[in-house]
Each structure stands twice: as structure tokens, then as C-alpha cells.
Amino acid sequence: MFRHQKQLQFEVKVERPDPMLARQIQEILGGQFGEMTVMMQYLFQGFNCRGEEKYKDMLMDIGTEEIGHVEMLCSLISQLMDGASPAAQAEAAKDPAMAAIMGGINPQHLIVSGLGALPTSSTGVPWSGAYIVASGNLLADMRSNLHAESQGRLQVARLYHMTTDEGVRATLRKMLARDRYHQYQWMAAIAELEEKNGVVVPASFPAEAELEAQPQAYAFWNLSEGVESASGPWAAGNAPDGSGEFVYIDEPLPEGQAPVAKVPAPELHHDLDSSKVLINK
Structure with a gap:
């Protein structure tokens, strides 16, 4: 009320x-x-x-x-x-x-x-x-x-x-x-x-549940020109919850594949294959 x-x-x-x-x-x-x-x-x-x-x-x-x-x-x-x-x-x-x-x-x-x-x-x-x-x-x-x-x-x-x-x-x-x-x-x-x-949200999803992805929780990827970001506390020392050590990756490399999308049906008119021209049926 x-x-x-x-x-x-x-x-x-x-x-x-x-x-x-x-x-x-x-x-x-x-x-x-x-x-x-x-x-x-x-x-x-x-x-x-x-x-x-x-x-x-x-x-x-x-x-x-x-x-x-x-x-x-x-x-x-x-x-x-x-x-x-x-x-x-x-x-x-x-x-x-x-x-x-x-x-x-x-x-x-x-x-x-x-x-x-x-x-x-x-x-x-x-x-x-x-x-x-x-x-x-x-x-x-x-x-x-x-x-x-x-x-x-x-x-x-x-x-x-x-x-x-x-x-x-x-x-x-x-x-x-x-x-x-x-x-x-x-x-x-x-x-x-x-x-x-703990400091991480949500606490009900613990670090252990991240399995093989856990190391990604501590790596700082340098993805812009310059390395000044390496001097911050986010790039070295203990994580705030004490669960691991931060590391600075100066020249990170991609770890995934290059995506290749399938060509859609001609009816969607992406015009990716000019040899297929739809004729009114």
C-alpha cells in the first residue's frame, strides 16, 4: 500500500x-x-x-x-x-x-x-x-x-x-x-x-562448471594498438576472487574456425548464384 x-x-x-x-x-x-x-x-x-x-x-x-x-x-x-x-x-x-x-x-x-x-x-x-x-x-x-x-x-x-x-x-x-x-x-x-x-555473478555458476574454458577467465587479450593496458591490475596479479592469476597476451591468435555459411535457397533472393533465376510458376 x-x-x-x-x-x-x-x-x-x-x-x-x-x-x-x-x-x-x-x-x-x-x-x-x-x-x-x-x-x-x-x-x-x-x-x-x-x-x-x-x-x-x-x-x-x-x-x-x-x-x-x-x-x-x-x-x-x-x-x-x-x-x-x-x-x-x-x-x-x-x-x-x-x-x-x-x-x-x-x-x-x-x-x-x-x-x-x-x-x-x-x-x-x-x-x-x-x-x-x-x-x-x-x-x-x-x-x-x-x-x-x-x-x-x-x-x-x-x-x-x-x-x-x-x-x-x-x-x-x-x-x-x-x-x-x-x-x-x-x-x-x-x-x-x-x-x-563472492564477487562474480551469478555465484550459482561456479568456475569449475566452465570446464575447459576456465583459462579464458584470466587472459587479457591485447586487441588494440599499443600495450599500455598491460600496466593495469586487470592484466597482472590475482583475480579478485583469488581463483587464478591474470596473464597478458600481447599478440593473441584466434582459436576458432573461419565460419562458412551455407548458400540459402534461391527463393530468399540473396542473388549468390546468378545462374539460378526463378521463373513465375
Whole structure:
């Protein structure tokens, strides 16, 4: 059960309207790494969680918080759109400074949502459920969550420097702080799960089951010009799970065969054999 509370998690109050900024903020609302994505990702992971109850509870706590972040951004975008209208846009065009601000307005904010937020990115791409990861494997999902929070916080930080509106910045600072905590959270969960089951996903498919392919788990193939990659910890030393030693292969050779595909039937019209011309039957 979900219950909506009218108060926002944190205050949202802008100093002045800015339709251009409203358009840019759409990215951290409905973009690939926006709040809508982490909201749906954590909730679906929580809905489907079959592991320990503490993981499900954590996912539902944060997923529900992200619903509130979506509402905060919707309020922020609405406030930045206050006063915008087709007439105002035309009037703004008479003043070069105002035209620079109003000229970047998202027309859908006027035509589609009536000065409200949209479930889209900053370029108008609709939010997609394809953005979310909810695999049922806790370690795989937690790593995806850390990635999502890392990219999301990066985008909020970039937006922070795109405005001097202290009200907007205050809201973004709260989001930056929460995104930082969420990164701590996922890192802690990842460390705990790795301690329990190992660092490789899925733990239920052990290295021994790879049979003759096991050596391929430790070989770095140099497949680009230069050998600088040899100096990294991924090319020498122990594997993270301690199961083997990395080796660097400077000039790897292919180990498979050259594929030879069979010629398809003439009816598929690959035109590989010009001597076979189909005649209407």
C-alpha cells in the first residue's frame, strides 16, 4: 500500500521562472538515469525480491523515496514554467536577453502538459521501462543501482552549474546529498553480498562448471594498438576472487574456425548464384 503525503520531502522554491532550465531539468526527471528510472528500478526489484527481508525493505524504502523525488522535480519544473505562454514567448523575442531564455522553451511544456513536467528526457524522448534493471539477482541489481546513482548524481552536478538560481541550487544540493548516500548504500550492500557469495555473478555458476574454458577467465587479450593496458591490475596479479592469476597476451591468435555459411535457397533472393533465376510458376 502506498499513501501520498502532501508535503514534499524537501522544500522546492525557485527565485525566478526559467523555461530553458525547466527543459534541461527534464533530463534528471525522465531521462535514462533520471529519477523516474531509479524509482521504477528499485520498486520492481523490491516487488520481485525473494531474498532476505532486509534487502526487500531497503529497496522499498528507497524506491518510495524516489517517488517523492519525482514529485519534487515536477514541482521544480512547474515553478520554472510559471508565467510562460505562447504570448509571452512572442513578447520575449523582442528583447535579446529574454529571447535567449524563452527561445529554448520546450514547446510540449506549453502544448502538451500546460506548463507541467513531462515523463520525457530533455530532448523529448519518452521515458521507457527498458531503462530499468530488475533481474532477481541481488548482487547484479545492486551493482546496477550503484551505476544508476553514479550517472544520476553526475547529471545533477552538471545541472547545478547551469544555473545561478539559489532556490534551484538548494533543491539540487539536497538531491546531490541523497544520491551520495544512495551510492554509499549500494556499495555497502554490494560489499555484504560479495562477502557472502563472492564477487562474480551469478555465484550459482561456479568456475569449475566452465570446464575447459576456465583459462579464458584470466587472459587479457591485447586487441588494440599499443600495450599500455598491460600496466593495469586487470592484466597482472590475482583475480579478485583469488581463483587464478591474470596473464597478458600481447599478440593473441584466434582459436576458432573461419565460419562458412551455407548458400540459402534461391527463393530468399540473396542473388549468390546468378545462374539460378526463378521463373513465375
